[in-house]
Amino acid sequence: MSENKFTSSGTEIDTSYKYGFVTDIETDTVPRGLNEDIIRLISSKKNEPEWMLEYRLKAYRHWLTMEEPTWANVTYPKIDFQDIVYFSAPKKKTEGPKSMDDLDPELVKTFERLGIPLSEQKRISGVAVDVVFDSVSIGTTHQKDLEKVGVIFCSISEALHTHPEMVKKYLGTVVPYTDNYYAALNAAVFTDGSFVYIPKGVRCPIDLSTYFRINASETGQFERTLIVADEGSFVNYLEGCTAPQRDENQLHAAVVELVTLDDAEIKYSTVQNWYTGDKEGRGGIYNFVTKRGKCQGKRSKISWTQVESGSSITWKYPSCILLGEESQGAFYSVALTHDRMQADTGTKMIHIGKNTKSTIISKGISTGHSKNTYRGQVKIMPSAAGARNYSQCDSMLVGDKCNATTVPYIEVKNETAILEHEATTSRISEDQLFYLKSRGLDSEAAISMLVNGFCKDVFKQLPLEFSVEAVKLIEMKLENSVG
């Protein structure tokens, strides 16, 4: 075990990515590389129950037998999994129970710069936030208020101690470690993430949110989020993420599992703004994420809304397994790629229960030399009588060096199912631009108006504040990428 002090790598901060700074903080890290001892070390640092370690080791052994997937429409040099640090945590100043007010002032400052005030007085009133810095959760706000209504919202490490039976019951039931290469890796080495339980009949009184920050260099972030909505409950969950600007690529391989019981609903929204790499494609985050929800109960609902505007490579397919009768899944996505970014993203809707419904609205915007692929699967199982799907996949090209691809897979094994699929690819036309400009809008304002209009069906699914944030983010990215 080593304890070292990281300093900034000395890179000039590119002003176009305002979250690119590095926090100078003492860390507790494990040696580079991956083997069973590292996994034991991570597990012991977190003081985990024995079954959790066993689960990790099983996942690791399975991962060793697997091949890195290559089917996605992205290219990157082979990742050396032995050259990654799998655990890095800010060193605790004091031992014992943590309170948000005992946090290292450097951390508090960091999150203030990111727009996430943590101290009791300043924190945002309408949203409870779990804050994950590198490998660990450093605190969760509003926990006491949530406890009053029986909502559990804490880091998954904490949940392993306070509610082990619940974690054990659901962990890996939606995304088993055998699912895919990165899911297996995550199951072996995940370090933290959020755990949410909404009890029967409770409408979570405030929005819940997790903010992920990668700070340390050469460190991968492997977080795990588990959200369980019991019968008749409802929760709005938001996720945000940023990382410093560095020349090396960093791996982020998360797993998110959602479970809804009868009549429950989870709305999960993400604004992903990891560092994208520079104009030539140096550096940036590899965002290889498995997100899946299981509508286990009747009439339950899960919706994924994502604004993907960061990462050098995105490989992400938030999906829904529609098991309960009349359950509903939705996927609303805006993926913006610029410069040398590559995104291969979409969804899977697996219809198993009767009269299940799914909606897919995907908007891809490519600029610069980027590559933007929508990949989606709609599968109707023999049991899914009366299933319905509506898919709409639109791509917009800005400039002539970028690339947009749509890859829909449709598999129907029940003839009573009704599926609709619409897809368009458009270029911002000279006539559209001219029309807006002839009304006094300059090029930038005109393009941003056209893009916002294009994305409207997705933005309107986001909670209001997030939606304002998303519009600003997309506008800022376009300003930098459309000359």
Add this chain to the structure above:
Amino acid sequence: MNLLEIKDLQASVDGKAVLKGLNLTIKPGEVHAIMGPNGSGKSTLSKIIAGHPAYEVTSGSVNYEVNFKMKDLLEMEPDERAKEGVFLAFQYPIEVPGVSNEAFLRTSFNAISKHQGAEEMSEEAFKKFVRKKMELVSMDEKFMDRAVNTGFSGGEKKRNEILQMAVLSPRLAILDETDSGLDIDALRIVADGVNKLKSKDNAILLITHYQRLLDYIVPDYVHVLAGGKIIETGDKSLALKLEDKGYDWLLQ
């Protein structure tokens, strides 16, 4: 002082010469109508004044009065022209999906106001302001929440152009075949709207195929554009003569 001076304008689109030495001078307070057979270059002229990038000016000049000085209009970006009061009502208004008519109009109005040194208008104030303007063209309020021109009928699109004109109060308004595709009631509404916007400080350039529009908006001058040049100029009676005799007698 002249508002617009076009001298010996020659222009091409996709390498094909369309305008071949066009001259036109417009003063504030005037209404000019340009008529002419199909393909004579009427729409090209309107696009060039507004600054469409697909049209190439090969020779000649287009000058426009800004702060009592004649400025080279061709040097200005389309949005700069708009900010100085040039407005083109499109023959085929463009659809902008996902952007509400109101947000579009407000953004446009504020961009132009800001340039002219006026305060930007708040959402509330703009709503009231635009409601008044909508009465001018008998447009229902529900059009404000709909996406710009998306799913509008031909007549609704044309009325929407005139609404934009009313909101932006341009100094030079070019109406490119605004009357085509309008039934007689819609034509009257549009023409009434335009007449109410007419003043001694602004000028209107009407491009039309039909005399009937000129029954409602009475022009000071009627020009005949044929083969890329203005070959005849007269008053309102010229339009009536054209209606009666066609263009052949001029083309001989």
